[in-house]
Every structure is written in C-alpha cells, then in structure tokens.
Amino acid sequence: MMRTVASAETTYVDPSALLKLYIHQPESARVSAWRARRKGPLLVTHHGRVEVINGICLAAFREYISGEAMDDALSSFEEDFAEGRYVQADLLWRAALQRAASLSQRHTVTLGCRSLDVLHVASALELELKTFITFDVRQQRLAQAVGLKPILLSK
Numbered sequence: 001m002m003r004t005v006a007s008a009e010t011t012y013v014d015p016s017a018l019l020k021l022y023i024h025q026p027e028s029a030r031v032s033a034w035r036a037r038r039k040g041p042l043l044v045t046h047h048g049r050v051e052v053i054n055g056i057c058l059a060a061f062r063e064y065i066s067g068e069a070m071d072d073a074l075s076s077f078e079e080d081f082a083e084g085r086y087v088q089a090d091l092l093w094r095a096a097l098q099r100a101a102s103l104s105q106r107h108t109v110t111l112g113c114r115s116l117d118v119l120h121v122a123s124a125l126e127l128e129l130k131t132f133i134t135f136d137v138r139q140q141r142l143a144q145a146v147g148l149k150p151i152l153l154s155k
Contacts, residue, residue, distance in 0.1 A: 008039060014139060017134060034133070044087070045088075046091070047119065048089075048123075053074065057074075096123050099126060100115070100122035107145055107146075113139060117134075125146060137152070
C-alpha cells in the first residue's frame, strides 16, 4: 500500500497552527516536526499573515512573551517569507467570502464553527489545496465535510 504524504504546496495551515512556530506553546513541537518533514513553501493568505502577526503581538500584550521576544518572532516570520518558506497566496477575496457564507449556511448549524474558521476552510478550497492543518476539532470536521483531508496535529 502506497502512503500519501501531504506536501507543503498542497496544504493550508490554519494561522493558529503557524503561530506555534513563533510562540512556544504545548503543540509547537508537533508543528515544527510536521514542517521539518515537508519541503517547499506554504501558501499564506493576507488574512492568515495578519492573524499570525496579531497573535505574536497579542502574546506580548498578554505578557506570555517579552517585547524582545515579540520583535524576534515578528522578524523570524517575515524572514520566512523573504527566504521563500511562505508564499503570499493570491486569493480572490470576494469568492472566498461568498464560499465562506455558503459553508456557514450548510455546516455551522451542525458543527458550530466560528466565522474565521469557516473563512480559512473556504480559503483553502478557493486555493484548490488538498489538505488542511488545524488544532481545532470543529474546523477539522468542517474541512473533512467539504472534501479536504484534515490533519489534526493535536493527536
């Protein structure tokens, strides 16, 4: 039996999972291990980029990290773009938002997904990606319901 492995180029990584590469959290080692096994750049939407940056700054606000650690994390994140580890995704936002609304109408009543989680799944679909990395069980269920292969790193 041949095993299929998700490549970086076909995978949408929820920004809350990407954040774990820059802010030490209990799941950071699992995200780092997954990323180390996957070669190639990850697509990151403009919204995802903002979400990671905001998460780093929010960690400093909540005093989980120092101001210096925040600056280092922000620099490291931007360096990953400059070095080609991430590619800014060219996403048609009107289509992504329309798809998110449609997904919400069909699935939120049974899955209880939050709007930003639905938007990330819709973005993955619009980008025609195949797999979806998340730590959120509801988001994982939505990804699976719409035909993406979810990878829940928390297990």
